[in-house]
Amino acid sequence: ELFVVGSLNMDLTVQVTRLPGRGETVAGAAVVRAAGGKGANQAVAAARLGARVRLVGQVGDDALGRELLAAVAREGVDVSGVRQAPADTGVAMIVVEDGGENMITIARGANGLVRPTDLDLTGADALLLQLEIPVDACLSAARQARAHGVPVILNAAPYAHGLDELLPLVDLLIVNEGEAAALCGGTDTAALIALGPRAAVVTLGERGARGQDAAGACQVPSFPVPAVDAVGAGDTFCAQLALSYAAGLPLVQAVRRACAAGALATTGHGAQTAMPTGDQVERLFAR
Ligand code: ADP
Numbered sequence: 001e002l003f004v005v006g007s008l009n010m011d012l013t014v015q016v017t018r019l020p021g022r023g024e025t026v027a028g029a030a031v032v033r034a035a036g037g038k039g040a041n042q043a044v045a046a047a048r049l050g051a052r053v054r055l056v057g058q059v060g061d062d063a064l065g066r067e068l069l070a071a072v073a074r075e076g077v078d079v080s081g082v083r084q085a086p087a088d089t090g091v092a093m094i095v096v097e098d099g100g101e102n103m104i105t106i107a108r109g110a111n112g113l114v115r116p117t118d119l120d121l122t123g124a125d126a127l128l129l130q131l132e133i134p135v136d137a138c139l140s141a142a143r144q145a146r147a148h149g150v151p152v153i154l155n156a157a158p159y160a161h162g163l164d165e166l167l168p169l170v171d172l173l174i175v176n177e178g179e180a181a182a183l184c185g186g187t188d189t190a191a192l193i194a195l196g197p198r199a200a201v202v203t204l205g206e207r208g209a210r211g212q213d214a215a216g217a218c219q220v221p222s223f224p225v226p227a228v229d230a231v232g233a234g235d236t237f238c239a240q241l242a243l244s245y246a247a248g249l250p251l252v253q254a255v256r257r258a259c260a261a262g263a264l265a266t267t268g269h270g271a272q273t274a275m276p277t278g279d280q281v282e283r284l285f286a287r
Pocket of ligand 1 (some may be wrong): 176177202203204205206208209222223224225227230232233234235237258259260262263264266
């Protein structure tokens with residue numbers, strides 16, 4: 001079973017013909033609600049890929065929180081570890097211009113109050129973390145996982161500082177180019193490993209990904225697909241990589257599978273709607 005400790009947001013999206021400027025009001029059509037947040041997205045991606053997944057986090061004790069929980073549960077994720085806290089549900093306000101340019105504001109609400117003490121890690125094959133909950137919460141979860149011999153996988157997104165204590169507890173670090181640059185000044189996996197994790201993977205968008213662990217370094221090209229929207233590709237990549245890594249695949253093979261899953265996520269619009277099944281990944285992989 002994959003344990004995800006992370007964020008849940010309700011994404012509220014309005015499509016407009018042109019993004020507003022400062023102080024300006026622009027009218028759009030309907031507001032579209034969708035479950036989001038990196039924790040929920042990666043948990044749903046892993047469930048779609050066929051894994052048993054438990055999500056630990058917090059929503060508010062409000063209507064958006066209940067809707068969000070139900071949406072994630074419908075995808076087959078065990079949400080019994082998601083608390084309804086006396087706080088507001090995390091919300092991402094998204095304005096998308098025709099053509100794809102967007103503006104996003106996040107109010108992290110209940111996600112900012114996550115305190116994962118006493119995690120029941122019975123049956124956990126791996127712990128997957130992101131940085132949309134406080135770094136202290138990640139640190140606490142990582143310490144508990146290590147005490148239980150459960151591998152710790154960190155997707156250090158969005159970039160946050162103050163990771164000095166966390167990174168040495170990490171078995172596998174996953175970042176994109178921007179996060180890698182913020183962490184170590186470049187996209188060199190050796191420089192990332194020098195910060196403490198046992199293995200590191202950098203995603204390179206349509207150029208694929210590179211990785212490094214004790215066995216050596218690898219560079220994996222992306223799978224050519226008719227990409228329409230890269231939203232959700234990173235989260236899907238992380239979910240597949242976490243599952244393959246936890247299953248004991250050599251890093252290069254795990255990264256190849258993750259690239260196949262990430263590529264498929266770009267072939268449809270939105271984050272969770274475009275996430276592939278395990279069969280779809282196998283088919284692309286076997287081509
Ligand atoms: P993020 O969205 O987090 O910045 P990336 O853009 O690096 O992440 O994408 C994550 C992974 O998704 C890449 O490593 C790659 O495997 C896959 N991917 C992203 N864009 C494409 C694309 N246009 N074609 C094929 N695969 C892609």
